[in-house]
Amino acid sequence: MPALSSSIPLSSSFRHFPLPATDDSQSLFLLLNPNLNLRNPRSRSFPLRTRRVRGLTAKCTLRPGGGDEEGFILEDVPHLTDYLPDLKAYSSPLQNSPAYAIVKQSFVNPEDVVAERIVVQKNSPRGVHFRRAGPREKVYFKSDEVRACIVTCGGLCPGINTVIREIVCGLSYMYGVHDIIGIEGGYRGFYSKNTIPLTPKVVNDIHKRGGTFLRTSRGGHDTNKIVDSIQYRGINQVYIIGGDGTQKGVAAISQEVEKRGLQVAVAGIPKTIDNDIAVIDKSFGFDTAVEEAQRAINAAHVEVESVDNGVGIVKLMGRYSGFIAMFATLASRDVDCCLIPESPFYLEGSGGLYEFVEQRLKENGHIVIVLAEGAGQEYVAQSVGTIDKKDESGNRLLLDVGLWLSQKVKDHFTREKKLAINIKYIDPTYMIRAIPSNASDNIYCTLLAQSAVHGAMAGYTGFTVGPVNSRHAYIPISRVTKTPNTVKVTDRMWARLLASTNQPSFLTQDIQGTVDKETMDLIDNMRINSI
Numbered sequence: 447m448p449a450l451s452s453s454i455p456l457s458s459s460f461r462h463f464p465l466p467a468t469d470d471s472q473s474l475f476l477l478l479n480p481n482l483n484l485r486n487p488r489s490r491s492f493p494l495r496t497r498r499v500r501g502l503t504a505k506c507t508l509r510p511g512g513g514d515e516e517g518f519i520l521e522d523v524p525h526l527t528d529y530l531p532d533l534k535a536y537s538s539p540l541q542n543s544p545a546y547a548i549v550k551q552s553f554v555n556p557e558d559v560v561a562e563r564i565v566v567q568k569n570s571p572r573g574v575h576f577r578r579a580g581p582r583e584k585v586y587f588k589s590d591e592v593r594a595c596i597v598t599c600g601g602l603c604p605g606i607n608t609v610i611r612e613i614v615c616g617l618s619y620m621y622g623v624h625d626i627i628g629i630e631g632g633y634r635g636f637y638s639k640n641t642i643p644l645t646p647k648v649v650n651d652i653h654k655r656g657g658t659f660l661r662t663s664r665g666g667h668d669t670n671k672i673v674d675s676i677q678y679r680g681i682n683q684v685y686i687i688g689g690d691g692t693q694k695g696v697a698a699i700s701q702e703v704e705k706r707g708l709q710v711a712v713a714g715i716p717k718t719i720d721n722d723i724a725v726i727d728k729s730f731g732f733d734t735a736v737e738e739a740q741r742a743i744n745a746a747h748v749e750v751e752s753v754d755n756g757v758g759i760v761k762l763m764g765r766y767s768g769f770i771a772m773f774a775t776l777a778s779r780d781v782d783c784c785l786i787p788e789s790p791f792y793l794e795g796s797g798g799l800y801e802f803v804e805q806r807l808k809e810n811g812h813i814v815i816v817l818a819e820g821a822g823q824e825y826v827a828q829s830v831g832t833i834d835k836k837d838e839s840g841n842r843l844l845l846d847v848g849l850w851l852s853q854k855v856k857d858h859f860t861r862e863k864k865l866a867i868n869i870k871y872i873d874p875t876y877m878i879r880a881i882p883s884n885a886s887d888n889i890y891c892t893l894l895a896q897s898a899v900h901g902a903m904a905g906y907t908g909f910t911v912g913p914v915n916s917r918h919a920y921i922p923i924s925r926v927t928k929t930p931n932t933v934k935v936t937d938r939m940w941a942r943l944l945a946s947t948n949q950p951s952f953l954t955q956d957i958q959g960t961v962d963k964e965t966m967d968l969i970d971n972m973r974i975n976s977i
């Protein structure tokens with residue numbers, strides 16, 4: 447490990463350096479000091495440069511050489527040596543692992559990075575990259591000195607048990623780590639519950655079950671108490687499986703760990719049924735949930751096509767992001783209309799939902815509507831009174847838009863149109879997440895778990911692991927928690943859905959104020975172009 451040759455203190459919390467403002471509007475990058483020769487302890491070849499990212503300063507590295515390498519940014523994750531510079535490195539036990547015996551290149555080249563954007567143009571700057579996940583030649587823990595713990599937080603998702611299983615098996619079989627404990631019941635389990643010893647034998651079958659073997663909870667994140675417990679129990683690797691809220695907790699824990707100068711690697715594994723975590727390609731369990739949603743959609747379709755004027759309404763999960771509804775619709779072909787939080791809809795008048803339902807009933811005798819639970823919340827609040835209730839984690843509790851819509855459609859057609867309709871409302875919300883993961887999610891979970899283990903053993907900390915353009919990477923937590931991933935109604939995927947269902951786009955009524963300005967401008971443009 448080369449000594450850091452800078453007098454600038456390295457903060458591991460994404461190593462944000464306060465920078466003077468630059469007046470070089472051509473360049474995003476600020477060179478701290480060209481002669482500084484401040485070297486990254488892991489890459490050993492990237493001189494550090496920084497750039498401003500939307501008002502924040504993020505530590506990035508810019509490759510030397512200029513020319514066609516100009517514009518290369520590495521958004522790096524913290525490492526234990528950032529605040530424990532004398533930490534000893536060891537040869538990775540993977541060197542002797544039978545599993546890796548015939549692999550051509552067992553270890554990830556320390557200079558390997560993963561590009562955030564792969565669709566570029568000839569003159570685009572090379573852009574943002576993340577450190578590629580995988581085994582490193584040097585590790586910063588002796589196997590017999592590791593005491594790892596695993597905790598699961600937030601809502602359920604298919605595949606959590608597979609991730610738990612593979613962290614245990616990965617630590618054990620790849621690195622010879624045998625002291626692994628489970629923290630029960632989410633973050634609060636750190637300070638309120640006993641731990642569970644985890645061995646490959648204990649977790650052997652758990653991937654076949656839904657839910658989480660370790661149980662979960664919302665709320666209860668008390669950073670100091672959690673880190674006290676980590677210290678008290680002698681834990682030095684922490685694997686935390688959870689969504690956006692959980693990942694914010696990962697950042698808080700790793701910052702406190704650093705403050706206390708502890709040699710504890712803290713790894714986040716992103717979990718969300720809603721697929722609302724930014725940067726990563728897709729969250730695990732999402733495919734399984736979309737597949738399971740097909741069963742509810744099929745049921746709705748079978749029901750409504752067997753009766754006169756059948757209206758099937760299926761409510762799927764998706765608090766702020768309509769990915770499950772969108773993908774379930776695209777997969778099904780039985781869905782006539784998909785409603786998501788990101789695309790405001792309206793009921794009455796030309797281009798509205800009632801008109802569309804009437805038209806499909808006339809054409810086909812039935813209609814299937816899929817809606818995400820977070821869609822149309824403002825309407826439900828208007829009719830049943832605004833609620834501002836939150837769960838223990840601070841997430842807004844939703845009103846039942848499915849029941850509300852069923853009632854509205856029924857009232858409209860029976861009272862106003864004098865048309866007897868047959869509503870079948872199906873609410874499979876928990877059914878799509880309380881199941882074991884399918885084969886492809888199982889594979890994905892295995893990769894996530896093993897990448898997290900390699901990262902922690904290699905001394906990285908305060909990171910989230912996940913696929914970026916199909917390659918697993920170590921991603922700074924702030925990047926995945928800053929803005930949730932939502933369906934962009936201005937992207938082509940939503941257009942593909944509209945083209946597939948031929949449903950109204952609901953762009954004809956004034957929806958100003960309900961979508962962000964950038965989207966509004968695009969919608970205005972579309973309106974102008976379509977006149």
Ligand SMILES: Nc1ncnc2c1ncn2[C@@H]1O[C@H](COP(=O)(O)OP(=O)(O)O)[C@@H](O)[C@H]1O
Pocket residue numbers: 599600601632633634663664665666667688689690691692693694695696698717718838839841
């Ligand atoms: N900003 C935050 N800082 C620290 N912990 C948080 C934060 N937001 C949520 N948490 C904790 O993360 C855990 C899970 O959060 P939650 O929002 O319920 O689920 P998810 O992580 O799946 O989004 C809870 O224990 C909660 O207290």
Ligand SMILES: O=P(O)(O)OC[C@H]1O[C@](O)(COP(=O)(O)O)[C@@H](O)[C@@H]1O
Pocket residue numbers: 599600601602689690717718719720763764765819837844879
């Ligand atoms: O009833 P619970 O457990 O709070 O879960 C309901 C919510 O959890 C979600 O599945 C998302 O949970 P996470 O944020 O934990 O991934 C939402 O779709 C849903 O609104």
Ligand SMILES: [Mg+2]
Pocket residue numbers: 600689690691718
């Ligand atoms: Mg969440």
